[in-house]
Amino acid sequence: MEIAGRLHSAAIHLLRRAAKPDTLSGQGPARLSALSVLVFAGPRTLGELAAAERVKPPTMSRIVAGLKRSGLARIQRDGKDARRIRISVTAKGERLLQEARRRRIRALADTLTGLNAAALDVLDQAATIIESTLRRG
């Protein structure tokens, strides 16, 4: 319980710090997050994207509509199952995500510089543990 409380607090403060430069991309956090799934995990159906982001299909439907409207993702029909749609990132989308990511890294770099290799390793491991734990849960 104690670790959970401190982790929660740390996550909140970390995100507040990191959220600022993301607004420069002109895209909200949900779109950037969905875009990063497409970039790092490849094309996905809407249901898969919704599950990965832990939101309901109608929510993801609107997020994807926004990405498409902004030219960051494209929609293709699935040949085998006409109910499914295949969502993939465009060159513009990949560029925008990488730029947003670079800005975010730079913002955090200012606060993370000064940490030694051991401390960075701890953060790296923590990120891995959190992601895998949440993926299982």
Add this chain to the structure above:
Amino acid sequence: MEIAGRLHSAAIHLLRRAAKPDTLSGQGPARLSALSVLVFAGPRTLGELAAAERVKPPTMSRIVAGLKRSGLARIQRDGKDARRIRISVTAKGERLLQEARRRRIRALADTLTGLNAAALDVLDQAATIIESTLRRG
């Protein structure tokens, strides 16, 4: 540099998970966060609350209106400066906040229960590193 991005992603997903039980309170995250400021830092004016939460005054104005409508906060006129309003938490508000906080931490703790001692130690250290680093930056 890779670490910052992964940490950001982990924090997003962690908070998204922890936010789930908060919906049981019937209040959104912004209201709960503002309420916690009132509980732990005492009564504040609207401008002070907005600054503490890093949102603009119109946003905080609506959040406070919601808290008042739900009977979680009360508004008093400032005797010295009639432009200012003094916002304080009610007994109901304090009760609701503590319950929501307990639920949130518990939900997070539940997802961490499958982890071994070494993994928990990594998360503990990571929380410490993040908090102290952000406090300095």
Add this chain to the structure above:
DNA sequence: TCCATTAGTTAGCCCTGCTAACGAATTATA
């Protein structure tokens, strides 16, 4: 064939962020 299931969309609700524009109160200044 007919019907249940599945995938995605649409409509409509609420919350939360913003800017612009406003009214009221205070403070500074001519």
Add this chain to the structure above:
DNA sequence: TATAATTCGTTAGCAGGGCTAACTAATGGA
């Protein structure tokens, strides 16, 4: 002192992001 500038908060209106309910279309099984 009268007036102008500033400050505090609110209102209006926009967009994003979450949800449920209800719908269409396609699939697949009985």
